[in-house]
Amino acid sequence: MIKKFFDKIRPSFEENGKLHAFHSVFEGMETFLLVPHTTSRCGASIHDAIDSKRIMSFVVIALLPALFFGMYNIGYWNAQYSHIDASALSMFFYGLAVTLPKIIVSYAVGLGIEFIVAQWKKEEIQEGYLVTGLLIPMIVPVGCPLWMLALAVAFSVIFAKEVYGGTGMNIFNPALVARAFLFFAYPTSMSGDAVWVAKDPILGLGGQVPDAVTKATPLGEAAAGHPMSFQFGDMVSGLMPGSIGETSVIAIAIGAAILLWTKIASWRTMASVFVGGAVVAFLFNVAGFESNQVANIPWYEHLALGGFCFGAVFMATDPVTSARTQSGKYVYGFLIGALAIIIRVLNPGYPEGMMLAILFMNMFAPLIDYCVVQRNINKRLRRAKTQK
Amino acid sequence: MKALYKIKKGLDLHLEGEAAHKVRTIKPSAVYALSPDDFNGIVPRVVVKEGQHVDAGDPLFVDKATEKIHFVSPVSGTVAAIVRGDRRKLLHVSVQSDGKQTCRQDSPIAIDKASGSDILASLLKAGLFAFVRQRPYDVIASPEVMPKAIFVSAFSKMPLAADFSFAVEGHEDDFKTGLRALAKMAPVHLGISPEQINTPLLPVKEVQVSVFAGPNPAGNVGVHINHVDPINKGEVVWTLDPGAVVMIGRYVATGRVIMERRIAVAGSGVTEPDYADVLVGTPIADLLDGRLAETDRHMRIINGNPLVGYKSEKDGFLGAFSREVCVIPEGDDVDEVLGWIMPRTNDFSTNHSYFSWLQGRSRRYNLDCRIKGGERHMIMSGEYERVFPMDIFPEHLVKAIITGDIDKQEELGIYEVAPEDFAVAEFVDSSKLELQRIVREGLDLLRKENA
Numbered sequence: 001m002i003k004k005f006f007d008k009i010r011p012s013f014e015e016n017g018k019l020h021a022f023h024s025v026f027e028g029m030e031t032f033l034l035v036p037h038t039t040s041r042c043g044a045s046i047h048d049a050i051d052s053k054r055i056m057s058f059v060v061i062a063l064l065p066a067l068f069f070g071m072y073n074i075g076y077w078n079a080q081y082s083h084i085d086a087s088a089l090s091m092f093f094y095g096l097a098v099t100l101p102k103i104i105v106s107y108a109v110g111l112g113i114e115f116i117v118a119q120w121k122k123e124e125i126q127e128g129y130l131v132t133g134l135l136i137p138m139i140v141p142v143g144c145p146l147w148m149l150a151l152a153v154a155f156s157v158i159f160a161k162e163v164y165g166g167t168g169m170n171i172f173n174p175a176l177v178a179r180a181f182l183f184f185a186y187p188t189s190m191s192g193d194a195v196w197v198a199k200d201p202i203l204g205l206g207g208q209v210p211d212a213v214t215k216a217t218p219l220g221e222a223a224a225g226h227p228m229s230f231q232f233g234d235m236v237s238g239l240m241p242g243s244i245g246e247t248s249v250i251a252i253a254i255g256a257a258i259l260l261w262t263k264i265a266s267w268r269t270m271a272s273v274f275v276g277g278a279v280v281a282f283l284f285n286v287a288g289f290e291s292n293q294v295a296n297i298p299w300y301e302h303l304a305l306g307g308f309c310f311g312a313v314f315m316a317t318d319p320v321t322s323a324r325t326q327s328g329k330y331v332y333g334f335l336i337g338a339l340a341i342i343i344r345v346l347n348p349g350y351p352e353g354m355m356l357a358i359l360f361m362n363m364f365a366p367l368i369d370y371c372v373v374q375r376n377i378n379k380r381l382r383r384a385k386t387q388k
Numbered sequence: 389m390k391a392l393y394k395i396k397k398g399l400d401l402h403l404e405g406e407a408a409h410k411v412r413t414i415k416p417s418a419v420y421a422l423s424p425d426d427f428n429g430i431v432p433r434v435v436v437k438e439g440q441h442v443d444a445g446d447p448l449f450v451d452k453a454t455e456k457i458h459f460v461s462p463v464s465g466t467v468a469a470i471v472r473g474d475r476r477k478l479l480h481v482s483v484q485s486d487g488k489q490t491c492r493q494d495s496p497i498a499i500d501k502a503s504g505s506d507i508l509a510s511l512l513k514a515g516l517f518a519f520v521r522q523r524p525y526d527v528i529a530s531p532e533v534m535p536k537a538i539f540v541s542a543f544s545k546m547p548l549a550a551d552f553s554f555a556v557e558g559h560e561d562d563f564k565t566g567l568r569a570l571a572k573m574a575p576v577h578l579g580i581s582p583e584q585i586n587t588p589l590l591p592v593k594e595v596q597v598s599v600f601a602g603p604n605p606a607g608n609v610g611v612h613i614n615h616v617d618p619i620n621k622g623e624v625v626w627t628l629d630p631g632a633v634v635m636i637g638r639y640v641a642t643g644r645v646i647m648e649r650r651i652a653v654a655g656s657g658v659t660e661p662d663y664a665d666v667l668v669g670t671p672i673a674d675l676l677d678g679r680l681a682e683t684d685r686h687m688r689i690i691n692g693n694p695l696v697g698y699k700s701e702k703d704g705f706l707g708a709f710s711r712e713v714c715v716i717p718e719g720d721d722v723d724e725v726l727g728w729i730m731p732r733t734n735d736f737s738t739n740h741s742y743f744s745w746l747q748g749r750s751r752r753y754n755l756d757c758r759i760k761g762g763e764r765h766m767i768m769s770g771e772y773e774r775v776f777p778m779d780i781f782p783e784h785l786v787k788a789i790i791t792g793d794i795d796k797q798e799e800l801g802i803y804e805v806a807p808e809d810f811a812v813a814e815f816v817d818s819s820k821l822e823l824q825r826i827v828r829e830g831l832d833l834l835r836k837e838n839a
Contacts, residue, residue, distance in 0.1 A: 043824035051761020168765025
């Protein structure tokens with residue numbers, strides 16, 4: 001039935017059809033709904049059923065627990081400060097109402113650009129943005145205005161991805177570039193104390209929070225030199241202020257399990273990020289920085305705080321921007337974890353270091369690979385010499 | 389003492405319709421054909437005219453560069469057609485059989501007395517040197533550069549592949565004779581699977597035997613070379629498929645060129661898949677006569693196995709190097725909705741986002757030829773490495789080929805590989821790149837540059 005529908009409307013999208021300008025959208029929708037009939041022309045006749053659509057869909061599925069928890073978390077903090085009695089369900093729906101516009105804006109702007117580029121380059125629409133488009137709303141504070149989000153998405157899709165040649169060719173993780181863009185262009189909307197709680201009621205859900213109420217993230221508190229007002233239990237469950245998707249360790253762990261089980265994310269990268277973070281945080285713990293609150297956060301709390309888990313699971317493991325050799329992944333992951341903690345502790349300006357650590361290592365991933373591959377090359381050269 | 393190599397990387401894939409160990413007799417065909425496309429890297433020059441009489445073993449075409457390598461007729465009869473395509477490219481030369489199968493008679497070779505160059509000269513004249521391939525470039529070997537070693541793999545782990553232990557049954561002596569003859573020219577390395585250790589294939593004291601245990605592509609001769617004696621820049625290694633070794637042994641013992649091999653006729657599109665003793669160049673239609681399963685689905689005929697073979701039509705001919713002919717569903721008539729999210733329990737995937745891992749390793753699949761995804765840039769990392777058991781970075785090598793960086797290709801070991809080594813990687817690739825084509829084109833370009 002679906003096939004008949006597509007066959008019927010196909011002519012208007014072909015070369016001389018009146019809707020030819022939208023043929024990439026048509027193809028995108030068709031391959032989305034129907035598996036293409038294309039069979040192999042040469043080489044292997046049979047192929048594995050896996051494709052990038054499947055992979056990207058599973059990353060999106062893996063993100064959902066963290067996203068849903070984030071929605072609940074938004075409602076929870078709104079209810080706390082507006083002093084209303086809200087059921088868990090209405091908290092969730094409040095969060096949904098706050099988050100959904102962000103997701104829609106992100107997809108509309110990002111996919112719009114992707115469609116235009118695909119049309120222009122006469123390529124298929126690449127599904128990489130399905131993941132990026134969901135990641136971006138999840139790593140911004142709840143108070144981030146929609147227009148800012150739209151601007152950041154446009155900036156990152158164009159300058160971090162399409163100018164390099166699209167999904168698979170980019171150097172930096174586009175979602176993090178979007179966040180970095182916001183962070184440096186609009187610092188007051190991205191950090192500080194005011195942006196972490198949704199304040200206005202929407203569609204009758206949620207309560208009005210007085211403007212005077214502010215709530216810092218735990219890392220923000222520590223960076224400002226105050227003791228943290230959260231327990232380790234809160235950090236694991238995620239009931240604390242933070243970017244929408246990053247707070248709950250449990251929800252992220254579910255996503256991590258999905259990614260690792262389907263082998264979409266590399267366990268090498270993921271594990272070594274945690275090892276790197278733990279080692280460096282532990283060193284700061286014992287090094288005796290008396291006056292630095294952040295240095296004295298126990299190492300296990302460091303791993304549970306801020307964007308560390310989220311970055312380790314969903315960002316560092318992005319196969320395109322991370323190291324591509326198996327041994328390179330250990331180095332890459334370890335350095336991300338280590339750098340993230342170093343930035344947190346030693347840089348008072350940025351309470352969170354994960355974003356910068358990953359972007360920084362994105363830049364060095366090719367160098368790590370170069371070293372690993374060069375070892376293989378040198379081995380081959382040596383072999384050739386000893387033979388003669 | 390046999391060296392044992394345990395291969396860990398790779399993927400065994402079981403398809404429906406593996407050939408049973410039975411041989412079916414197929415009546416002699418009327419027309420046979422030899423195609424120069426099967427012999428990579430040579431430019432043919434036809435030496436016969438239409439209507440001319442040839443015996444089995446008489447050359448139909450030779451290589452233009454040296455004119456030393458003869459490509460000979462599998463049957464006796466008259467040359468029926470010299471078929472050319474665009475720009476007069478020779479497609480094939482077909483011979484109408486006279487039904488007598490008269491064979492050119494050379495004198496048998498006494499291996500003990502013959503020198504390496506005697507053997508080489510005889511094989512060239514007999515048309516059997518055409519079955520010797522070389523690395524680098526994976527092309528028909530040049531008779532002017534002697535190799536540092538000759539590698540033969542006596543097994544294949546490809547899906548639906550013919551089992552050589554069965555294909556050689558009754559001809560083990562020819563196989564051993566062939567190996568002995570080759571050993572006169574260069575050291576010979578034979579790779580066998582663990583199941584072949586105590587079989588009549590052995591012993592041959594002139595060759596060095598290595599045992600390779602592990603999943604596909606453990607049977608690829610490229611994997612054997614990489615483990616036993618890797619190729620360095622400037623070195624040449626010859627490789628032969630074991631069926632060609634049997635032909636060589638037969639020629640050495642009798643002085644007659646009989647280009648017969650036992651091939652598997654397999655796949656889910658074949659009723660009662662089994663083996664057949666046929667000559668190279670047999671029409672596919674005769675091979676599959678009355679064998680195709682009744683179905684209204686589109687089917688694909690493959691010359692070779694589904695991973696490295698090439699698509700063929702019913703009016704095609706058995707390829708010179710094909711050890712099996714497979715028939716599997718084409719798949720262009722299947723409508724599947726929302727495939728990217730459905731469980732798809734009938735499909736196979738190494739990825740756990742599908743459920744093949746729940747269905748046990750022995751489950752047989754009936755896969756069709758759909759690519760099941762759009763071509764993308766390389767996104768996932770480490771995919772190729774998991775199924776590429778050689779000390780080479782496949783992903784980086786493929787990238788170097790795509791970008792045309794010849795220095796990098798050399799450094800990364802392009803001289804050691806053949807397209808078939810990338811077959812399993814091509815199967816698992818989620819970006820759906822045509823790896824075997826990419827590697828083939830890379831090798832051809834490099835050969836041109838280095839010439």
